Amino acid sequence: MSLNENDLWLLSYYRSSEINGALFFGRVARTVRPGRLQAELVHHFADEANHARYWNDCVNDLGADPIKLRDSYQDRYLEAIGMPASLMEVMAITQVFEKRVIGQYRRHLLAPDLHPRVRQTIEQIMVDERWHIRYVRDALREMEDRYGARHIAATVDRFTRADEEVYARTLAEYGERVAFLEQPAAP
Numbered sequence: 001m002s003l004n005e006n007d008l009w010l011l012s013y014y015r016s017s018e019i020n021g022a023l024f025f026g027r028v029a030r031t032v033r034p035g036r037l038q039a040e041l042v043h044h045f046a047d048e049a050n051h052a053r054y055w056n057d058c059v060n061d062l063g064a065d066p067i068k069l070r071d072s073y074q075d076r077y078l079e080a081i082g083m084p085a086s087l088m089e090v091m092a093i094t095q096v097f098e099k100r101v102i103g104q105y106r107r108h109l110l111a112p113d114l115h116p117r118v119r120q121t122i123e124q125i126m127v128d129e130r131w132h133i134r135y136v137r138d139a140l141r142e143m144e145d146r147y148g149a150r151h152i153a154a155t156v157d158r159f160t161r162a163d164e165e166v167y168a169r170t171l172a173e174y175g176e177r178v179a180f181l182e183q184p185a186a187p
C-alpha cells in the first residue's frame with residue numbers, strides 16, 4: 001500500500017516542521033547559559049531532528065520521498081507574533097506550539113484508514129512530545145520569580161490566540177488535504 005498525494009503532502013509537511021523545530025531549538029540551545037535548561041534544550045533540539053528523520057524514514061518505507069516544501073507552520077507563526085524577545089517568550093511560544101503539535105498528532109491518530117507505519121511513527125514521536133510539554137511547563141514555572149506568574153500567563157495567552165489564528169488560516173488554505181483534521185477531536 002502506498003501513499004496518496006494528500007498523505008504524502010501531510011507527512012512531508014510534518015517532516016519540514018520538525019526540521020524547523022530542530023533548527024529553532026538548535027539556535028536557542030547554543031545561546032543559553034550553562035545549566036539544566038541548556039541540557040534540556042539540546043535534548044529537545046536532538047529530539048526534533050530525530051522526528052524529522054522518523055518522518056523521512058516512514059515516507060521512504062511507504063515507497064516515496066518527502067516533497068520539498070518551503071512553507072512551514074513555524075514560519076507563519078513567527079510571522080504572526082514576531083521573534084521572541086526573551087528566553088521566557090521562547091519557552092512560552094514553545095509551550096503553545098508543543099500543545100498544538102501533540103493535538104495535531106492526536107487527531108491524526110483518529111484518522112480513518114490510518115496506515116500502521118504512520119501510526120507507529122506518530123506514537124514514537126508522541127513519547128518525546130509529552131516530555132517537551134513537561135519540561136517546558138517546569139521551566140516556565142521556575143521563571144515566575146523573575147518574570148511574574150501573571151506576566152507569563154498573559155504571554156502564553158497572547159501566543160495561544162496567535163496560534164489559533166494561524167492554525168485556522170492553515171486549515172482554510174490547505175482545505176481538503178487535511179479534511180480529516182476538521183472533524184472534532186475525541187474528548
Ligand SMILES: [Fe+2]
Nearest residue numbers: 018047048051
Ligand atoms: Fe517533534
Ligand SMILES: [Fe+2]
Nearest residue numbers: 098101129132
Ligand atoms: Fe516537540
